[in-house]
Amino acid sequence: MSEKKFPLYNSAQVQTWPAYDWLIPGVLPKIGTGAIFGESRIGKSFLTLDLATKLALGEPWFGYPTTQSRVVYFPAESWQGLRLRLEAIEAQIGQPLPQNLKFMRESIDFCDANHVDMLAATLKDTADVIFIDTFNAVTPNTDENSGKDMGIVLAGVRKIVDLCNCLVIFVHHSGYSVECHPELTP
Numbered sequence: 001m002s003e004k005k006f007p008l009y010n011s012a013q014v015q016t017w018p019a020y021d022w023l024i025p026g027v028l029p030k031i032g033t034g035a036i037f038g039e040s041r042i043g044k045s046f047l048t049l050d051l052a053t054k055l056a057l058g059e060p061w062f063g064y065p066t067t068q069s070r071v072v073y074f075p076a077e078s079w080q081g082l083r084l085r086l087e088a089i090e091a092q093i094g095q096p097l098p099q100n101l102k103f104m105r106e107s108i109d110f111c112d113a114n115h116v117d118m119l120a121a122t123l124k125d126t127a128d129v130i131f132i133d134t135f136n137a138v139t140p141n142t143d144e145n146s147g148k149d150m151g152i153v154l155a156g157v158r159k160i161v162d163l164c165n166c167l168v169i170f171v172h173h174s175g176y177s178v179e180c181h182p183e184l185t186p
Contacts, residue, residue: 056101069128076137116156133171
C-alpha cells in the first residue's frame with residue numbers, strides 16, 4: 001500500500017515560489033485575507049468604502065499607489081444606509097462611482113458550505129477584492145473564541161481566496177470602550 005504524502009521543499013525550491021503581488025505595495029496583497037478592525041462607530045465603513053473606491057479607480061489611497069481592481073463591497077451588517085454613504089463618497093470624489101465597484105446585499109453565512117460555494121461562483125472572474133462589512137454579520141451563531149467555529153469560517157474564506165484568486169477583507173468590531181464612547185458610561 002502506497003502512502004500519500006505532502007511534498008516538502010528545500011530553501012532553493014522555496015525561492016522559486018511566486019513573490020507577493022500587491023494591490024497597494026507593502027499594504028494589501030493581491031491574494032489573501034485581511035481585516036479593518038476597530039471600535040464601533042469610528043468610521044470603519046467610510047474608510048472601507050474609500051479604500052474600495054480608490055482600488056476601483058486605481059487612484060492613490062493615503063499617498064499609496066493602488067492597482068486598479070474589480071471590487072465588491074458587501075454591507076452585510078446593514079445595506080439600508082449604503083445609499084447615503086455612496087452619495088457622500090461620490091460628492092467627495094466629484095464623480096459617479098466606477099462600474100467595476102459592485103455591491104451585494106443578500107445574507108451569507110460563512111459556516112454554510114452552500115453559501116460559500118455560491119459566493120465563490122459569484123466572485124470568480126468578477127472580483128479582485130471583496131470587502132465584507134462586518135465579520136459578525138456573516139458568521140451568525142458562531143463563537144469567535146471557538147477554534148471549531150472559526151476553523152469552519154476560515155476554511156470557507158480560504159476556499160473563496162483559492163477559487164477566486166482574490167483578496168477578502170473583513171470589517172470587524174473590537175467592541176466599545178468608555179474612552180471612545182463616554183455616553184456608554186452608567
